[in-house]
Amino acid sequence: xxxxxxxxxxxxxxxxxxxxxxxxxxxxxxxxxxxxxxxxxxxxxxxxxxxxxxxxxxxxxxxxxxxxxxxxxxxxxxxxxxxxxxxxxxxxxxxxxxxxxxxxxxxxxxxxxxxxxxxxxxxxxxxxxxxxxxxxxxxxxxxxxxxxxxxxxxxxxxxxxxxxxxxxxxxxxxxxxxxxxxxxxxxxxxxxxxxxxxxxxxxxxxxxxxxxxxxxxxxxxxxxxxxxxxxxxxxxxxxxxxxxxxxxxxxxxxxxxxxxxxxxxxxxxxxxxxxxxxxxxxxxxxxxxxxxxxxxxxxxxxxxxxxxxxxxxxxxxxxxxxxxxxxxxxxxxxxxxxxxxxxxxxxxxxxxxxxxxxxxxxxxxxxxxxxxxxxxxxxxxxxxxxxxxxxxxxxxxxxxxxxxxxxxxxxxxxxxxxxxxxxxxxxxxxxxxxxxxxxxxxxxxxxxxxxxxxxxxxxxxxxxxxxxxxxxxxxxxxxxxxxxxxxxxxxxxxxxxxxxxxxxxxxxxxxxxxxxxxxxxxxxxxxxxxxxxx
Numbered sequence: 001x002x003x004x005x006x007x008x009x010x011x012x013x014x015x016x017x018x019x020x021x022x023x024x025x026x027x028x029x030x031x032x033x034x035x036x037x038x039x040x041x042x043x044x045x046x047x048x049x050x051x052x053x054x055x056x057x058x059x060x061x062x063x064x065x066x067x068x069x070x071x072x073x074x075x076x077x078x079x080x081x082x083x084x085x086x087x088x089x090x091x092x093x094x095x096x097x098x099x100x101x102x103x104x105x106x107x108x109x110x111x112x113x114x115x116x117x118x119x120x121x122x123x124x125x126x127x128x129x130x131x132x133x134x135x136x137x138x139x140x141x142x143x144x145x146x147x148x149x150x151x152x153x154x155x156x157x158x159x160x161x162x163x164x165x166x167x168x169x170x171x172x173x174x175x176x177x178x179x180x181x182x183x184x185x186x187x188x189x190x191x192x193x194x195x196x197x198x199x200x201x202x203x204x205x206x207x208x209x210x211x212x213x214x215x216x217x218x219x220x221x222x223x224x225x226x227x228x229x230x231x232x233x234x235x236x237x238x239x240x241x242x243x244x245x246x247x248x249x250x251x252x253x254x255x256x257x258x259x260x261x262x263x264x265x266x267x268x269x270x271x272x273x274x275x276x277x278x279x280x281x282x283x284x285x286x287x288x289x290x291x292x293x294x295x296x297x298x299x300x301x302x303x304x305x306x307x308x309x310x311x312x313x314x315x316x317x318x319x320x321x322x323x324x325x326x327x328x329x330x331x332x333x334x335x336x337x338x339x340x341x342x343x344x345x346x347x348x349x350x351x352x353x354x355x356x357x358x359x360x361x362x363x364x365x366x367x368x369x370x371x372x373x374x375x376x377x378x379x380x381x382x383x384x385x386x387x388x389x390x391x392x393x394x395x396x397x398x399x400x401x402x403x404x405x406x407x408x409x410x411x412x413x414x415x416x417x418x419x420x421x422x423x424x425x426x427x428x429x430x431x432x433x434x435x436x437x438x439x440x441x442x443x444x445x446x447x448x449x450x451x452x453x454x455x456x457x458x459x460x461x462x463x464x465x466x467x468x469x470x471x472x473x474x475x476x477x478x479x480x481x482x483x484x485x486x487x488x489x490x491x492x493x494x495x496x497x498x499x500x501x502x503x504x505x506x507x508x509x510x511x512x513x514x515x516x517x518x519x520x521x522x523x524x525x526x527x528x529x530x531x532x533x534x
Contacts, residue, residue, distance in 0.1 A: 024143070025229035026194050027257045031304035032392055033231070033340055041391040044143070044308065046080035046342035047073065047365060051133070052149035052156070053353065054105060056089045056126045057098050058133045060347040062113035063370040066121075070136045073346070076365065077379065077386040081142055082310060082342040084149035084200070085130065087179040090186075093153075094127040101126070102351070110351045110358060138192045145195040145233060145310075145342070146183055151176065155354050157201045157239065164204035166215045171199075173215055177222050184226035196223050197233035197262060197310065201240045209245040212237060217253065224255050233260045233308060236295060240264040240311065243295045260340075263295040264311040267326035275322040279518050281510055284329035285477040291333065299337065309334065313344035313363040316375035320362075328523045331385065332405040332480060335530055338389040348374060381408035384424040389532040399429035399444050400529040404496070405480075411503065413443070418458040419450065419494075421501040432529050438471035438484070441529070452484045452492055452505045459494070459505055476511040480526040483508055495525040 027036040035042050051058040060069050073081055093101070099122040102111050114121060121129050137144055150156050150163045152170040162169035166176075180196070187193040198219040202212070220232045234251075236243040240263055253259060265287075267275060275283050298305045312330060314323035334341055348366040353359035360368050367374050375381070384403060401424070402411040410427035414420050429444040440449040443461060451462040452469040464470060468485055475483045475491070482494040484505065493508035509522035 024191050024194060026231055028231070028260060028306045029257075029392060031299040031306050033260065033306055033308075034392075038393075040393050041388060043338070043388040044080045044145075044340040044342070045078055045386045046082050046143075046145065046310075047076075047078045047346035048082045048084065048147075048311065048342055048344045049133075049346050050084055050350070051130065052084040052086040052089070052147075052153060053350065054101075054153050054155075055098075055351045056086065056093060056101055056153050057121065057129045057351075058083070059350055060370050061118040061121055062110050062351060063117065063347075063349065063368075065117050066132065066136050069347075069370060070133075070140050070142065072366070072370075073137070073142050074140065076373075077382065078346075079143055080145065080194075080342070081137055081346075082145045082147050083133065083137070084147040085183070086153040087148060087151040087176055088153060089126050089130070090182050091175050091179050095125050098122050098124055098126065098129050105352050107352050107357050134187060134190055134193065138190050142192060143195075144190075144193045145197060145231075146187065146193060147197050147200055147310075148176075148180065148183075149200040151179075157203060159204050162204075165202055165206040166211050167206060168204060173218070177218060180219055180222045181226050184223045184230060188227045188229070193230070195231035195233050195260070196227075197235065198223075199235055200310075201264065202235050202237055203239050207237050209237065209249075212245070213249070213251070216251065220251075220253055220255075220259065224258060228255070228258070230258065231260050232258050233262050233310065235262055239269070241269060241294050243298060244293065246298065260306040260308050261295065261298055262308045262310040263291075265291065265309065265330060266312060267314070267320070267322040275325040277519075279510055279516060280325050280329075280521055280523065281476050281478050281480075282516070283325070284332075284480075287326070287329060288333055288478070296333075296337075307339065309339050309341040311342060311344045315362045316364065316373075316378065317362050318375065325521065325523065328405050328526065329478075331381070331408075332478075332526065332528055334385055335389075335403060335405065336528060338530075341385070377408075380423070383408055384410065384530075387424065388534055389530060391534050394533040396533050398531055398533045400432055400531055401427055402430055402441075403528045403530050405526050405528065406523045407496075413461060414502075417448075417461040419460075419503040420458075421496075421503065429532075430529060432472070434473050436473060438473040440465040440470050441472050452486065454486060455490075455492060455506060456504055458497075458502045475508070476522070478526070480528065481508055481511050481522065482525075482527045482529075483511070493525045494527050 025036050032041050166173050223232050299307050314327040345364050348361050348364040348368045350359045409421040410424040412420050412422035431442045442449045448461040449465040449470050450459050452459045472484050475481045483491050491508050492505040495506045497504050509520050510518035
């Protein structure tokens with residue numbers, strides 16, 4: 001019997017693995033990216049790997065052997081890589097050797113480090129070296145989005161770099177189309193190359209929606225002509241954050257099942273006010289309102305389209321106050337919408353960036369030497385974002401996950417029937433149909449619901465679901481504070497216990513809409529009930 005169980009488990013594992021490996025090519029259905037063959041959803045959880053800068057070779061080869069870098073993507077929960085390139089790498093410098101380019105940059109210490117870890121790469125051409133990276137990722141089963149980041153190899157981006165919009169000095173449409181055609185055709189045999197984007201962060205003084213429609217259609221058709229299996233990922237205007245023009249005029253392509261839009265967001269994106277000098281609830285609400293207006297609308301309505309958040313990130317040293325607040329806010333959006341995404345960036349260092357040899361990347365998942373998490377809490381913070389929560393083909397009934405965006409934890413119930421934090425792999429499933437008047441939060445498949453017991457005390461599971469202390473609603477301009485009332489009618493919010501994993505109810509922090517003077521950080525009290533059907 002034990003042997004039969006072991007065989008059954010092995011067969012189940014192999015079946016799951018086979019299903020994953022066969023989930024290519026990809027297509028789209030409404031707002032979702034799906035497996036073309038089965039129709040099941042495939043969620044992209046990617047990290048960016050820089051290869052478009054002046055050295056014109058994937059970063060990190062001076063730190064570790066190539067395969068030691070590649071295997072870390074799936075080990076750290078990423079099923080996909082956004083691998084960048086510069087157009088000129090393939091239209092002008094494809095046959096130039098890596099060694100020649102690196103010597104021209106006068107960075108002998110980085111050359112020596114590459115020679116130590118990956119000596120074979122120095123005699124390769126730029127095309128051969130890029131192929132080697134793609135081959136290594138392909139063998140590892142990691143999906144790839146090939147990202148046309150710039151034309152002239154350089155650090156990106158600013159409005160005056162002449163690299164940002166069609167007909168800029170370094171963005172001539174014909175050479176750009178030539179590069180797209182080459183990349184689409186060249187990587188057609190690589191089954192894990194699942195997508196190409198047309199161009200990163202369109203920007204600059206030449207920007208216009210008229211030219212956007214003209215050249216985006218040409219670029220998308222070029223990719224589809226040379227490799228119809230690929231998803232075509234399309235940037236908006238103004239640094240990948242504005243698609244409002246699509247509200248009045250659709251793109252109108254005849255291969256819409258392959259079209260995905262992309263957007264970027266950082267703490268410094270747009271005019272959202274100061275995360276440090278204004279109430280956090282207000283800034284977050286303003287940011288998410290702007291997101292909805294500029295590009296979030298595309299995933300809703302009567303004709304939804306897929307949206308891929310192809311760049312976002314934060315200073316993983318923890319030293320940037322604005323980033324610390326922004327990332328919790330934006331994680332709440334990504335989780336609520338169960339978005340496909342790519343994080344900037346994976347690798348912790350550069351050969352040469354803006355005149356700095358061996359520059360550090362504080363926004364990287366990995367440390368400078370590419371061996372450890374820069375933010376030790378990253379796996380916990382991102383565990384739920386790396387999971388698939390919604391599948392349009394699922395027949396399972398919907399339930400909800402009580403999620404804490406700040407920590408990345410989900411809720412569990414202790415033996416004492418008290419609420420506490422835990423990882424999101426094994427979480428309690430809830431049912432909540434609340435509105436502004438409040439409603440019980442019920443534990444699925446049980447008669448129990450969540451009941452507050454007083455300020456500073458853990459809420460418990462109780463059969464008394466009609467009590468005022470069992471009626472919960474979301475409050476504040478963000479809608480992220482989960483509140484009830486005590487026996488005196490005072491508002492209490494769910495929050496964290498300072499010295500344990502328990503959750504308690506406390507006085508609410510900065511929930512009044514007109515309280516512009518409240519600068520305390522309320523994010524420890526931010527919670528979400530996320531819908532899932534998987």
